Amino acid sequence: MILVEEAPSGISLFLPEPADLFWSAVVLAIIAVVFYKMVLPPMNKILDERAEKIEGGLAQAAKAQEAAEQALANRQAMMEQAHADAAKARDEAREQGKQIIADSRASAQVEAQRIADAAGRQIDADKQAAAVALRSDVGELATELASKIVGESLADDAAKSRMVDRFLDDLEAHGVGKASPAGGPAV
């Protein structure tokens, strides 16, 4: 129990004692130094860094969003381009197909014509050859016949040829004369 004469009165609560002030100053100084030098700088650094990271992250997300939108737009443009290209290619192919058919038709016609012409020429040549062969055969037959008839052997080729020609000419002239209404009697 505190003795009465030692017990402080109410006002002494508000009057600082030297020791009270001294030790208060000491503890306050310790706390202040620690907070100023050791606590707040690293904590503020961390807090600022975090805020920066979050802001950076948000900016990055916005950028990514933008890039995605850009990519989508690009893709759509490419799709449209591809569609247009496909349509164009289809049209071109159709056009080319028509062209090819027309070309084939034309070349087929040319070929047919060529084949027909060649056949015609072949026929003409054969006809010519046949005519020549026929003439020689008919000459020979006629000569043989005539020699049999006149009994004269025409051994001499030149004389034979001459005679055949004359004979044929006569025959032709006779033929012509026979064809006319005043036809004489056959030889």
Place this chain on the structure above:
Amino acid sequence: MTAAVGQWVAMMLPALHVASEEGGNGFTPPTIGDFFPPAILFEGTWFQIDRIWIIRIVTTIVLVTVFVLAARRAKLVPGRFQAAIEYLLEFVRRQIVYEILGKVEGQRFVPMITTIFFSILAFNITSIVPGLNLAGTSRVGLPLLLALWVMMAYWWAGIRKQGLGGYLKASLFPPVCKQMPLLALIITPIEAVQIFVVRPASLTIRLLANMIAGHIMLVLCFTATEFFLLHASGAFKALSALTLAGGIFVTLFELLVGFLQAYIFSLLAAAYIQMSLEEEH
């Protein structure tokens, strides 16, 4: 709230008195002497060591250790401990300093206000820490030094911004003096007392008186409980349940008051600095 608790305590006192006379075993009410514990070492010198000294040193070590640990281990992705510490630091920075001074002006005063806030909070809370049981701020030295620090800060802020003359002119001669010069005769002395005495004194006394009152209420509740339970007779014993409930309530109340006083002190410090920074108010 405090008044209600005070009234309730006052109602219990007559019962205490009656019980005390009946029991004959005197009840010891808390006295002012509680705040002046006997010296342990160096009695009467500047370095006197007593119970308050132990409380303050222990608190300082705990406070410093907790915050240094938090700062040392601070990571970009905080754990629970770091998140709690950060929450408190951000509370002081944003809710007190930036709220009143703005981000640009406030930046410089964040360390000071933070130190003040956590010192007061820690030294207030010791009033309900078992084993310490006395607020480090319930002796005038600490509140007084904190208040003087705030006074120096708002003087320094005002002089730095407007020069000594400009600051005194802005503080002592508010604009109303231009319209009514005679009013300056009244206003100027009031303003002078305000910036030299009233602000630091009110900061000191508000904090000190709150912590003293809180301690007295706590001691009253718990000594009364002990007395009713052990020394009072019959029906008076039942009152111990009431005083114990009161003690628990006052303990929780002290937690609130401890925080509230730290908040108010820091808020007013920021407000005084802000007033000094204003060109004219």
